Each structure stands twice: as structure tokens, then as C-alpha cells.
Amino acid sequence: xxxxxxxxxxxxxxxxxxxxxxxxxxxxxxxxxxxxxxxxxxxxxxxxxxxxxxxxxxxxxxxxxxxxxxxxxxxxxxxxxxxxxxxxxxxxxxxxxxxxxxxxxxxxxxxxxxxxxxxxxxxxxxxxxxxxxxxxxxxxxxxxxxxxxxxxxxxxxxxxxxxxxxxxxxxxxxxxxxxxxxxxxxxxxxxxxxxxxxxxxxxxxxxxxxxxxxxxxxxxxxxxxxxxxxxxxxxxxxxxxxxxxxxxxxxxxxxxxxxxxxxxxxxxxxxxxxxxxxxxxxxxxxxxxxxxxxxxxxxxxxxxxxxxxxxxxxxxxxxxxxxxxxxxxxxxxxxxxxxxxxxxxxxxxxxxxxxxxxxxxxxxxxxxxxxxxxxxxxxxxxxxxxxxxxxxxxxxxxxxxxxxxxxxxxxxxxxxxxxxxxxxxxxxxxxxxxxxxxxxxxxxxxxxxxxxxxxxxxxxxxxxxxxxxxxxxxxxxxxxxxxxxxxxxxxxxxxxxxxxx
Amino acid sequence: xxxxxxxxxxxxxxxxxxxxxxxxxxxxxxxxxxxxxxxxxxxxxxxxxxxxxxxxxxxxxxxxxxxxxxxxxxxxxxxxxxxxxxxxxxxxxxxxxxxxxxxxxxxxxxxxxxxxxxxxxxxxxxxxxxxxxxxxxxxxxxxxxxxxxxxxxxxxxxx
Numbered sequence: 001x002x003x004x005x006x007x008x009x010x011x012x013x014x015x016x017x018x019x020x021x022x023x024x025x026x027x028x029x030x031x032x033x034x035x036x037x038x039x040x041x042x043x044x045x046x047x048x049x050x051x052x053x054x055x056x057x058x059x060x061x062x063x064x065x066x067x068x069x070x071x072x073x074x075x076x077x078x079x080x081x082x083x084x085x086x087x088x089x090x091x092x093x094x095x096x097x098x099x100x101x102x103x104x105x106x107x108x109x110x111x112x113x114x115x116x117x118x119x120x121x122x123x124x125x126x127x128x129x130x131x132x133x134x135x136x137x138x139x140x141x142x143x144x145x146x147x148x149x150x151x152x153x154x155x156x157x158x159x160x161x162x163x164x165x166x167x168x169x170x171x172x173x174x175x176x177x178x179x180x181x182x183x184x185x186x187x188x189x190x191x192x193x194x195x196x197x198x199x200x201x202x203x204x205x206x207x208x209x210x211x212x213x214x215x216x217x218x219x220x221x222x223x224x225x226x227x228x229x230x231x232x233x234x235x236x237x238x239x240x241x242x243x244x245x246x247x248x249x250x251x252x253x254x255x256x257x258x259x260x261x262x263x264x265x266x267x268x269x270x271x272x273x274x275x276x277x278x279x280x281x282x283x284x285x286x287x288x289x290x291x292x293x294x295x296x297x298x299x300x301x302x303x304x305x306x307x308x309x310x311x312x313x314x315x316x317x318x319x320x321x322x323x324x325x326x327x328x329x330x331x332x333x334x335x336x337x338x339x340x341x342x343x344x345x346x347x348x349x350x351x352x353x354x355x356x357x358x359x360x361x362x363x364x365x366x367x368x369x370x371x372x373x374x375x376x377x378x379x380x381x382x383x384x385x386x387x388x389x390x391x392x393x394x395x396x397x398x399x400x401x402x403x404x405x406x407x408x409x410x411x412x413x414x415x416x417x418x419x420x421x422x423x424x425x426x427x428x429x430x431x432x433x434x435x436x437x438x439x440x441x442x443x444x445x446x447x448x449x450x451x452x453x454x455x456x457x458x459x460x461x462x463x464x465x466x467x468x469x470x471x472x473x474x475x476x477x478x479x480x481x482x483x484x485x486x487x488x489x490x491x492x493x494x495x496x497x498x499x500x501x
Numbered sequence: 502x503x504x505x506x507x508x509x510x511x512x513x514x515x516x517x518x519x520x521x522x523x524x525x526x527x528x529x530x531x532x533x534x535x536x537x538x539x540x541x542x543x544x545x546x547x548x549x550x551x552x553x554x555x556x557x558x559x560x561x562x563x564x565x566x567x568x569x570x571x572x573x574x575x576x577x578x579x580x581x582x583x584x585x586x587x588x589x590x591x592x593x594x595x596x597x598x599x600x601x602x603x604x605x606x607x608x609x610x611x612x613x614x615x616x617x618x619x620x621x622x623x624x625x626x627x628x629x630x631x632x633x634x635x636x637x638x639x640x641x642x643x644x645x646x647x648x649x650x651x652x653x654x655x656x657x658x659x660x
Binding site for chain 1: 515584590597601602
């Protein structure tokens with residue numbers, strides 16, 4: 001075990017600088033804009049010099065602090081730990097035992113790629129409380145990244161067998177490496193064009209606008225809008241269309257950049273996802289951390305036969321953004337079986353579902369009527385006659401309820417539970433018995449009378465839990481599920497088919 | 502038909518819930534007095550006085566008598582060798598099964614009112630969920646906590 005201390009690549013100084021700059025850009029722009037508005041009213045030249053001077057000083061300060069951060073940063077391997085020393089003013093040290101390391105995630109940004117560098121994020125199992133990754137090496141050469149990995153594997157292999165097993169790294173499986181899925185150009189286009197990215201873009205726009213809300217002279221804009229409206233509705237409609245079109249194109253381009261060359265490989269009992277055009281991202285998920293698998297079909301994509309596959313992974317600072325990892329962002333439904341079969345051989349991919357009894361149907365929509373009756377009543381009364389359209393809510397809600405009832409169902413075998421349900425998108429969830437944290441049977445007074453009850457299962461997802469509900473199944477089936485879940489009790493799993501339907 | 506869990510919450514727990522109910526009713530009472538005052542200075546509608554009083558009385562009945570009673574009769578728990586089973590709920594009855602191997606830690610907690618009645622609440626946490634038994638006799642709670650932590654072995658790498 002070498003005790004040589006390593007530095008990061010000098011590029012990390014630049015990257016630190018750019019990163020801070022990026023975080024500051026919005027306040028920066030605001031300051032400049034405000035200043036521009038004030039400054040244009042003939043204040044002296046000297047004041048603009050001072051202001052430019054301040055900007056200059058800030059920039060230099062940021063650059064210098066970036067350099068110092070790089071200068072101060074050291075990492076080395078000692079006593080089977082990854083040790084890091086860093087800090088701008090205060091010197092901090094962090095020691096991470098290799099056996100605690102959950103995964104190493106690599107990212108290659110635009111600044112990394114010309115020099116063959118990577119950013120390495122070290123993630124440990126616990127670290128849920130802190131939002132950031134447990135350790136981040138801003139830029140090191142690929143060889144150095146490989147060295148860290150080797151050190152880690154070496155350290156883990158030295159440990160006794162049972163510990164080794166618990167971290168899910170098997171030395172034997174090392175040679176294994178196969179690309180399981182590569183997203184085709186067509187799939188990429190489908191993903192981009194049907195994604196909710198449009199919404200994201202608009203919310204981004206809203207955020208941007210809110211940043212400027214005290215700068216934009218709304219009064220003036222309002223008057224201009226009034227004039228604008230006089231031009232006629234046609235122009236307005238056109239303008240809206242153009243804006244939507246642009247938003248859509250932007251979202252397509254963004255998705256394209258983010259998901260370019262999306263590839264999944266399985267190596268060392270880990271799933272590795274790589275993607276990205278400008279910034280190459282590499283995410284590692286140990287198979288042993290995966291708690292559940294979901295196939296989601298939103299109605300739009302259901303029409304054209306595309307689905308999304310999501311996995312729930314436990315813990316790790318991955319949780320900051322996506323505890324639900326999109327394993328397959330988009331794929332033809334007909335193609336998922338071989339892929340999932342290869343990654344998760346135990347999953348029962350074509351389960352025969354036990355459906356929801358027909359008498360449960362009313363529970364899917366009845367509760368909604370409670371708020372809909374007064375709302376529709378009030379709207380109809382105050383906005384008569386057009387308010388009467390609100391009455392359409394009732395058949396729509398009924399229709400959705402029936403749709404939900406028809407979709408929902410579950411399948412059970414010795415070790416796993418499969419649940420299918422629909423809120424609006426159709427979702428099928430696979431979970432293993434040993435991954436289920438708790439199971440709850442739930443019934444209202446009315447449901448008790450109808451002899452049905454729901455089952456709620458919770459698995460760990462990210463740092464919290466994710467619950468899935470099997471709605472309103474036969475009471476006897478619900479109890480059978482509880483018996484199935486109850487540990488070490490002899491249970492014969494006999495499928496009780498619903499009497500009706 | 503699965504049998505209900507055996508143990509009930511201590512009778513003193515019902516008392517405590519009724520005390521909570523009294524506090525909640527006091528808030529409703531203050532609101533009621535507010536309405537009364539406003540009515541006194543502005544409208545002086547007789548019917549509003551009556552409605553005001555009736556609502557406060559109904560709230561008092563529900564919060565102090567009916568809800569605690571139903572809750573108390575519903576509440577059942579059982580700590581078995583391999584699992585914990587809870588049943589509770591006012592309008593919606595929930596029945597939860599937590600296997601011992603999933604339990605990560607157990608906390609007991611005691612507020613001033615609970616302490617006065619020598620009660621404690623006990624919270625069982627898994628990696629993803631929390632489950633609380635609200636009012637147990639302190640000795641019983643401590644004993645239960647001890648038993649659970651003995652029974653709950655460290656989960657393997659399943660989490």
C-alpha cells in the first residue's frame with residue numbers, strides 16, 4: 001500500500017473556477033442588468049470603472065481560490081482507506097474506508113475530455129444526510145481513476161468472505177463485461193420528442209423570469225401586450241405556437257445531448273450506465289442495492305408502444321436527484337423482456353395477474369365525487385351556462401376509475417410480488433419479498449362491508465421509502481398476501497380467483 | 502380470517518387521548534368565542550349563536566369522547582418472534598406487518614402528559630418506514646424495546 005500523496009490534474013483549478021462562475025451567473029446577470037438600467041442615465045465614467053474593477057477583483061479571487069483549492073487537494077491510500085485532504089482556508093481531512101465505498105461514479109465534462117480526464121464521485125452507503133457526494137475528485141487522469149478502483153477492489157478482496165459478499169464485489173466476476181443495451185438514434189428521437197422536457201423548459205423559463213421579476217417593468221409590458229392583442233388573435237395563436245415549437249426543439253436538443261450514446265453494461269455485479277454528448281456521465285449501481293424494478297407506460301407512449309424502465313436503488317448520494325434511476329429511458333415494449341431477463345434473471349416477466357374484483361370499482365372514483373359535487377355545483381351556478389361543462393368531470397372520473405380498475409392486478413410467487421396499477425400512467429412493479437420493508441392492509445368502513453381491502457407495500461428507495469398499493473382486492477387475498485409476507489410461517493400459496501369478473 | 506393482534510393499548514392511554522381531545526377542543530372553543538364576539542358586535546343573529554354553540558359541543562363530543570374511544574378499541578399490537586403486527590385507524594383501518602429482520606432501530610419517547618400517566622410511545626423504524634405504538638406503560642415499553650432490539654438481527658445486504 002503506497003503512501004504517496006496524489007494531486008488532482010491542474011485542469012481541476014479551471015473546472016473549479018468555471019463551476020463557481022456557473023453558480024454565480026444568474027445573480028451576476030441580474031447585477032449587470034440592474035446596473036445597466038441605472039448606469040445609462042449619465043452617471044460619470046469613473047463609477048463604471050469602479051464597478052468593472054469590482055467584477056475584475058471578484059473574477060481574480062475566484063480564479064485564485066480555484067487554484068488554491070487545487071493546490072491544497074491531496075488524496076492517498078492508507079490502511080485500506082481513501083484519504084483526502086482539502087480546504088480553502090480550513091484544512092479538512094476525510095478518510096473513507098474502502099469497504100464502505102458503494103460506488104465510484106465517473107463524469108467527463110467538456111473540460112475533461114480533451115485531456116483524457118474524469119471526475120470521480122465516491123459514494124458510500126449511508127451518507128444520506130449530506131447532500132453532496134461523500135468525496136469528489138474534480139479531475140484526474142483515467143489511469144489514476146483506474147488505480148483508485150484497483151486499490152478499492154484489492155482492499156475489499158482482502159477482507160473476510162462474508163464482508164466481501166455484503167458489498168457485492170465478487171473477484172471472480174471481474175472478467176465479465178457486456179453491453180446489454182444501446183439506445184438507437186430512433187429511440188433517442190422518440191425519447192426527446194415525447195419527453196416531459198417541454199414542461200421542464202417552461203418551468204425553467206418561469207424560474208428565470210422570477211429571478212428578473214423586480215427588474216422587468218411589468219407595467220410597460222402590460223401596455224405593450226394590450227397593443228399586441230389588438231393585432232388580432234391570429235398573431236397571438238401563432239406566437240404561442242412558435243414559442244411552444246421552440247420549447248419543444250430546445251427540449252429535443254437537450255434530451256439528445258443528455259442521452260446521447262446511452263449504454264448499459266453489467267460488470268462485476270454492477271450496472272453501469274453511460275450517456276451524454278458533451279458531458280459523458282457514468283453511473284454505477286451495484287445490483288445488490290436495487291430494491292425494485294418498474295415499467296412505466298404513460299398513455300401517450302402506450303399508444304406508440306414505448307415504455308420506460310425505472311429501478312429503485314437504496315441509499316447513496318445518488319438520492320439527491322434521482323433515487324429512481326431511469327434504467328431504460330425509452331424502449332419498445334416488445335424488446336424489454338430479453339434485456340430485463342439478462343440483468344435480473346429472477347424476475348417473472350410475464351406474470352398472470354390476479355385482477356381486481358368488479359365490486360371494487362366504485363372505490364376508484366367514489367371518493368373523488370365528494371369534492372367534485374360542491375365544486376361542479378358552484379361552477380355551474382356561478383358560470384351558468386358554460387359552467388355546466390364542469391359536469392363532464394363525473395363521466396371522466398368514472399371512466400378513469402374503470403380504467404384503473406381494469407389495469408390493476410398482482411402476481412405472487414414464492415419470492416416475489418408483482419403489482420400493476422394505474423394512476424394515469426400504467427406501472428408494473430417487481431419487488432422481492434426480502435426487499436419489502438413493511439406491508440399494510442388498509443380498509444375503510446365501506447370497504448370492510450364490501451369485503452375488500454388494499455395492500456400497501458413499502459420498499460427502500462433512495463434515502464426514504466417508496467410505497468406501492470394494490471387497490472381494493474378481495475379481503476381473503478389481502479390476508480393471503482399478509483400471510484405470504486409473514487416470515488417463517490408455513491403458508492401454502494393458493495391463488496384464490498375472484499368470484500365475479 | 503387472520504386473527505387480530507392480541508395486545509391492546511393500556512386503558513390509561515385512552516385517558517391521555519381524552520386529555521389531548523380536551524386541548525384540541527379548547528382551540529375550537531376559542532374559535533367559537535371569536536365567532537360569538539364578532540356576531541355580538543356586528544350581526545346579532547340568534548341562529549348564529551345557536552349554530553356556534555352546537556358546533557363547539559359536537560366537536561367536544563367527537564374529540565373528547567367518540568374518537569379516542571374508537572381509536573382505543575381499534576388499536577392492537579403484537580410483537581412475535583419474527584414480526585411485529587399493528588392495527589389501528591379511526592375511519593380507515595390499517596394493519597401493518599413489520600418483519601423483525603427489517604427493523605433498524607427502536608425509540609421510546611415520553612412527553613409531559615405521557616410521563617404523568619407513566620406511559621411512553623415506542624417507534625419502530627425500518628430502512629424506509631416508521632411505525633409508532635402511541636401509549637404503552639413505561640415498563641412495558643422498555644421491555645418491548647429491549648425485546649425488539651434483541652429479536653431484530655442486523656439485516657443482510659437486502660436494504
